[in-house]
Amino acid sequence: MSNDYRPMWEELGLDLDAHDALLNVLNQGYGDIYLSQQNRPETMAYFDFVMSEVHGLRIRELLDEKDKGRKIVGSYCVFVPEEIVLAADATLVGLCSGADFALEEVENWLPRNTCALIKSSFGFKLGKVCPYLECADMIVGENTCDGKKKAYETFSSLVENLYVMDLPQVKSDPGKTLLAAEFDRFRQAMEHLTGKPITAESLKYGIETVNAKRAALHRLYALRHADPAPISGLDALLANQVSFYDNPARFTESVHKICDELESRIAEKKGVFPEKTPRILVSGCPQAVPNWKLHHIVETSGAVIVGEESCVGERGTRNLTDDTGGTPEEMMEAIVDRYFQINCAIFTPNGDRLDHIRQMAADYKADAVIHYSLQFCQPYLMESLPVENTLKNEGLPALRIETDYSMQDAGQLKTRIEAFIEQLR
Numbered sequence: 297m298s299n300d301y302r303p304m305w306e307e308l309g310l311d312l313d314a315h316d317a318l319l320n321v322l323n324q325g326y327g328d329i330y331l332s333q334q335n336r337p338e339t340m341a342y343f344d345f346v347m348s349e350v351h352g353l354r355i356r357e358l359l360d361e362k363d364k365g366r367k368i369v370g371s372y373c374v375f376v377p378e379e380i381v382l383a384a385d386a387t388l389v390g391l392c393s394g395a396d397f398a399l400e401e402v403e404n405w406l407p408r409n410t411c412a413l414i415k416s417s418f419g420f421k422l423g424k425v426c427p428y429l430e431c432a433d434m435i436v437g438e439n440t441c442d443g444k445k446k447a448y449e450t451f452s453s454l455v456e457n458l459y460v461m462d463l464p465q466v467k468s469d470p471g472k473t474l475l476a477a478e479f480d481r482f483r484q485a486m487e488h489l490t491g492k493p494i495t496a497e498s499l500k501y502g503i504e505t506v507n508a509k510r511a512a513l514h515r516l517y518a519l520r521h522a523d524p525a526p527i528s529g530l531d532a533l534l535a536n537q538v539s540f541y542d543n544p545a546r547f548t549e550s551v552h553k554i555c556d557e558l559e560s561r562i563a564e565k566k567g568v569f570p571e572k573t574p575r576i577l578v579s580g581c582p583q584a585v586p587n588w589k590l591h592h593i594v595e596t597s598g599a600v601i602v603g604e605e606s607c608v609g610e611r612g613t614r615n616l617t618d619d620t621g622g623t624p625e626e627m628m629e630a631i632v633d634r635y636f637q638i639n640c641a642i643f644t645p646n647g648d649r650l651d652h653i654r655q656m657a658a659d660y661k662a663d664a665v666i667h668y669s670l671q672f673c674q675p676y677l678m679e680s681l682p683v684e685n686t687l688k689n690e691g692l693p694a695l696r697i698e699t700d701y702s703m704q705d706a707g708q709l710k711t712r713i714e715a716f717i718e719q720l721r
C-alpha cells in the first residue's frame with residue numbers, strides 16, 4: 297500500500313508503527329495463503345486489489361463520502377440492517393475483528409477467557425490500528441451473546457459513538473415485536489444521525505441495493521455446488537468477507553463477473569481441485585478478515601470447502617427482503633421478517649439452524665461437515681455437540697473444531713483435519 301496514505305492514517309489517529317506491523321502481517325498472510333493458490337479464477341484479481349488497498353483506497357473513498365456530508369456506520373453483526381442505513385443515506389461497514397491485536401492490553405479490559413472475536417474488536421481500538429473504526433460516525437453494538445452484551449458496556453468507555461441495539465433471543469411473537477421495536481428505534485437513530493428522513497423511496501432503494509448484493513452471492517453459492525469446485529473455499533470466503541465493507545454496487549458487479557467466469561469453468565469442467573476431491577461444509581462462528589486459518593488448513597490437506605453456514609456466508613445472506621411493499625411501514629415489516637430468520641446460536645431453541653446445515657450439506661453435495669467454534673464462544677460450542685451428533689446419526693461425518701486466532705494450534709489442527717479427510721476418501 298502506498299505511503300501516500302500515511303497522512304490520512306495519522307489524521308485518523310492511528311498508531312502508525314503498530315499499523316505498519318498489522319499491515320505487514322496482513323500482506324504476508326495474504327501472499328502466503330491467497331496468492332499461493334493454484335487455478336484461481338482470473339476475476340479474483342478484483343479482490344486481490346481490494347485487499348491490497350483495504351486500509352488505503354476504500355478508506356479514502358469513505359473519507360471523501362464524509363467530506364460530502366455522508367455518515368459512516370460501523371457494525372459487528374449481521375443483525376444490523378444495511379437497508380435502513382442506506383435509506384438514511386449513510387454507508388455501513390463491517391468492523392472485521394478477525395485478528396489478535398494488543399492482546400496484553402485487551403486483557404486489562406476483558407477476562408482472558410473471552411472469545412477471540414470480542415478481544416479483537418477491543419484490540420483494534422486499543423492498538424489504534426483500524427481506520428474503519430476511527431472513521432465511523434456511529435458504531436452499532438448488539439445484544440447477542442452474553443460476551444458481546446457485557447463487552448459493549450466496557451467498550452462504551454473506549455468510544456464515544458456506540459449505539460447498542462437490543463435483540464430477541466427467542467423466535468416468538470414477543471421476540472419479533474422486540475426486533476420490530478428495535479429496528480424502528482434504529483431507523484429513528486439513523487434519521488437523527490444523518491438529518492435525512494427515511495422515506496418509502498429511500499427504503500426501497502436500500503432494500504433493492506442490499507438484495508442485489510445478496511442475490512449475487514446466492515449466484516456464487518449455487519455455482520459452488522459443482523464438482524469439480526470452480527472456486528476455492530478461501531476465495532469464496534474472501535468474497536463474503538469483502539461484502540462487509542466494499543461499495544455495495546461495485547461489489548455486486550464484481551461478484552457477477554466472478555460468476556460469469558465460474559459458469560465457463562463449470563462448462564469446461566475446470567476446477568481449482570480435481571473432481572471428487574472431498575467436499576467440506578463449514579458451519580459455526582463467523583470468520584472475519586483476516587481469519588483464513590481453517591479454510592487454509594483444510595484446502596492444503598486434500599479437501600475443498602464448498603460452503604459456509606456462517607454469518608460470513610450463507611447464514612448472513614441467505615434470505616432476500618421482500619421488496620413489494622409500498623409504504624415505509626410495509627417495508628420496515630419486510631426487513632424485520634427477513635432478519636428474524638437469521639439462525640444465530642444466541643436463539644433458543646435454534647432447530648432451524650440444524651435444518652439449514654442439513655439442507656446446505658445436501659445442496660452443496662458435502663461429504664462432511666466441520667463445525668468451527670471459537671474458544672470460549674458458549675453459544676456455538678453448546679450447539680456444536682447436538683449438530684455433530686445429529687449429523688453423525690444421519691450418516692454424515694462431522695468434526696468439531698475449537699480454536700482461536702493464534703497459529704499455535706495450527707499443526708495439531710492440521711493433523712486432525714488430515715486424518716478426518718483421509719477417512720472420507
Ligand code: SF4
Nearest residue numbers: 373374375440607640
Ligand atoms: S453469529 Fe450471531 S452475533 Fe455473531 S454476527 Fe452472526 S448473528 Fe451476529
Ligand code: SF4
Nearest residue numbers: 411413441443581673
Ligand atoms: S464468536 Fe461467540 S462468543 Fe464471540 S461474539 Fe460471536 S457469538 Fe459471541
